Amino acid sequence: MSAVATFLTSTIGRKVLMALTGILLILFLVTHLAANLLILVDAEAYNAYSHALISNPLIYIAEAGLIALFVAHFASGILIYAQGRAARPSSYKDDRWAGGTSKKSFSSSTMILSGAFFLLFVPLHVWGFKFGTYYDAGNGIRDLHRLVVEEFQNPLLVAFYVVGMAILGLHMWHAFGSAFESLGVTQRDTLRRTGNVIAVVLAGGFMIIPLAIFFLGGGQ
Amino acid sequence: MENMTLNLRIWRQASDSDSGELVDYTVRNVSPDMSFLEVLDVVNDDIVKSGNEPVAYDYDCREGICGSCSLVINGVAHGPREATTACQLFMRHFSDGDTITVEPWRAKAFPVVKDLVVDRSAFDRIQAAGGYVSFDTGGACDANEILVPKEAADAAMDAAACIGCGACVAACKNASAELFVGAKVTQFALLPQGQGERDRRVLAMVEQMQEEGFGPCSNEGECQAVCPKEISVAHIQTLHREYTRASMRRIFGAG
Numbered sequence: 001m002s003a004v005a006t007f008l009t010s011t012i013g014r015k016v017l018m019a020l021t022g023i024l025l026i027l028f029l030v031t032h033l034a035a036n037l038l039i040l041v042d043a044e045a046y047n048a049y050s051h052a053l054i055s056n057p058l059i060y061i062a063e064a065g066l067i068a069l070f071v072a073h074f075a076s077g078i079l080i081y082a083q084g085r086a087a088r089p090s091s092y093k094d095d096r097w098a099g100g101t102s103k104k105s106f107s108s109s110t111m112i113l114s115g116a117f118f119l120l121f122v123p124l125h126v127w128g129f130k131f132g133t134y135y136d137a138g139n140g141i142r143d144l145h146r147l148v149v150e151e152f153q154n155p156l157l158v159a160f161y162v163v164g165m166a167i168l169g170l171h172m173w174h175a176f177g178s179a180f181e182s183l184g185v186t187q188r189d190t191l192r193r194t195g196n197v198i199a200v201v202l203a204g205g206f207m208i209i210p211l212a213i214f215f216l217g218g219g220q
Numbered sequence: 221m222e223n224m225t226l227n228l229r230i231w232r233q234a235s236d237s238d239s240g241e242l243v244d245y246t247v248r249n250v251s252p253d254m255s256f257l258e259v260l261d262v263v264n265d266d267i268v269k270s271g272n273e274p275v276a277y278d279y280d281c282r283e284g285i286c287g288s289c290s291l292v293i294n295g296v297a298h299g300p301r302e303a304t305t306a307c308q309l310f311m312r313h314f315s316d317g318d319t320i321t322v323e324p325w326r327a328k329a330f331p332v333v334k335d336l337v338v339d340r341s342a343f344d345r346i347q348a349a350g351g352y353v354s355f356d357t358g359g360a361c362d363a364n365e366i367l368v369p370k371e372a373a374d375a376a377m378d379a380a381a382c383i384g385c386g387a388c389v390a391a392c393k394n395a396s397a398e399l400f401v402g403a404k405v406t407q408f409a410l411l412p413q414g415q416g417e418r419d420r421r422v423l424a425m426v427e428q429m430q431e432e433g434f435g436p437c438s439n440e441g442e443c444q445a446v447c448p449k450e451i452s453v454a455h456i457q458t459l460h461r462e463y464t465r466a467s468m469r470r471i472f473g474a475g
Contacts, residue, residue: 003471004471007467010427011398011436012426012436012459013464016460080438084435085394087396087434088395088435091326092295092323093242093321094229094292094295094323096296098297098445098446102441102444103439103440104441109393178438181453181456181457183460184460186457
């Protein structure tokens, strides 16, 4: 096996890959949230932003990169989970958390499930918006704002997005600190606190959009 | 404190191929000053008197420094006290009438030999893969011949405090051995004597760790919380840096 393959298939290499793809996905989510908040501020600015994105031919490279990040993150997550299960075939009859300095949490115990949810969420989300109804805002610009506002009149969709973002926050609660620890950063308590803040800000920020549109009517 | 009556639920398993089960034992007149292992000795006395097979469990020094005892007590490796081996766990931390579950370390890489005894030779094989300095050092040189910064010496000593008991593996949902391997790699990576074999050591020890069937690290830190020697998860982070560094040096032809 080549040195590259040895590293990437090692338990540590897989964690490094999962951490790097995870951190890049967090960066994507930060830009995604920042842009989405335009929905609540200015419909024209939001439409102009989304038009600037899709009219740039580089978007295909960016999208391919994003898909690659997701696939690599999912694949390494599933492989790591399977390896962990194989290493611990029998469970304790009396199984308790150690407490003390341990950072084991509901979040850290459900990473594979909260992650797997996005196998369902991401395709539905892309199908609902990117490939949703095309409204023309004039000048060849798509009125994505109108679609978003229309979709979030449906309480079931609002509930799906709010629950989905809660699951994102749950995943992020453990993910951020753990990712940097996998990369060898030792400032554990600072990393964990930062991760918890990022989890709340990202999940809360994304949740505000459907909630604001549903309850307040969604700006202009 | 009065003497206590305790209900022990002890894992009995004839061999690794046997399925095993928890068996209830009542033990009376337990002094609060007894250690957990002494209670098992009393249980075994009763079992032998009734003509049955005593509970097999590992022990050696009973002073908390050998790393032999390996009991999961009430679902936590080495029991409820922090920084304490099972042999140094005293019964004053329990109450009269308590039901206490006792199980062996559970990991694919630590097969059960019998009852509470597991085979931890996987750790020995990881150590044999690189957990040493192999140079012929010659005669004893002056103590200050090789200068070691105080911080490095202290940190290496912290890593070397690991007694190899395996509680980290037992506590980890993935049965990961990264705290153990991290400590063993770090103690040499920090010292001048360890530099010559630095890359080779971490690559070989991690490879052996995987071959033994230990799992990946999920950064929960249950291992640090149960470690009787309070080995920090910072050693896992050091292991990740050392392994990644050595791998990159190998990939780019510098190693």
